[in-house]
Amino acid sequence: MTDSRQNPMTDAGTDRSRAEGIPETPQTLAPAYRLAFADEEFMYRDELRPVRLQLELMKPEMIMDERGITSTIVLFGGARIPEPSKKKEARTKTLADLSKYYDEARELSRILTLKSMQSYGREDVIVTGGGPGVMEAGNRGAKEAGGASIGLNIVLPHEQAPNEYVTPGLCFNFHYFAIRKMHFLMRAKAICVFPGGFGTLDELFETLTLIQTDRMRRVPVLLFGEDFWRKIVNWEALADAGTISEEDLDLFQFVETADEAAKIIGALED
Incomplete structure (x- = not known):
């Protein structure tokens, strides 16, 4: 899915690619440094259940709306x-x-x-x-x-x-x-x-x-x-x-x- 609106801000996908190219150091290898939305271990935490519920509601809804x-x-x-x-x-x-x-x-x-x-x-x-x-x-x-x-x-x-x-x-x-x-x-x-x-x-x-x-x-x-x-x-x-x-x-x-x-x-x- 793409957003056709003109947005002057850097999109999340671009920053994720940039983050993957950062040199490996003790700081960048630590889980805390991962982008939150790209950190699977973080997304699986019990505290993130409301976010996961929302994602499961939104993803099919958005795709069916687009269709x-x-x-x-x-x-x-x-x-x-x-x-x-x-x-x-x-x-x-x-x-x-x-x-x-x-x-x-x-x-x-x-x-x-x-x-x-x-x-x-x-x-x-x-x-x-x-x-x-x-x-x-x-x-x-x-x-x-x-x-x-x-x-x-x-x-x-x-x-x-x-x-x-x-x-x-x-x-x-x-x-x-x-x-x-x-x-x-x-x-x-x-x-x-x-x-x-x-x-x-x-x-x-x-x-x-x-x-x-x-x-x-x-x-x-x-x-x-x-x-x-x-x-x-x-x-x-x-x-x-x-x-x-x-x-x-x-x-x-x-x-x-x-x-x-x-x-x-x-x-x-x-």
């Missing part, structure tokens, strides 16, 4: 859901049966990306977690439509490399789950949630909480696979217990197919 991206369609879903052609490799029969949602995510992304390209790829851009499974399907559908898509990856103990279909210039990596989830929702025009595990549930319930408490404007929240979601969550029991209101059950709706979701979002005519 002119104004709105997104979010696809949440499980990393373990296989492509149908590979469902025989699935760990369980249930995962194999859920493989159909890989194709639904792929097709939905293709439809929405074709619609997005009518606005030069600035509106309703597909965003996923950038990993395998449903995430891969989402980015794949966008690429097959000839458009760009976003991947918000995160560093995990077991490496989750970005899938090959994320647009390289829109593939981000995060340390903080909280900031990553903010970026999922900051531009969201609709949230499409496919079957998944703890991560997907976390993303779904944070979204519903933000909408329920008016911390986020109401957008369509579409849950793919009614049978799966009713088995995983007893929604009516929450309302019967009074821990949520009956009206909160209207914050989401179930869908089964890409076409059904695309019509709700407005990318297909009825």
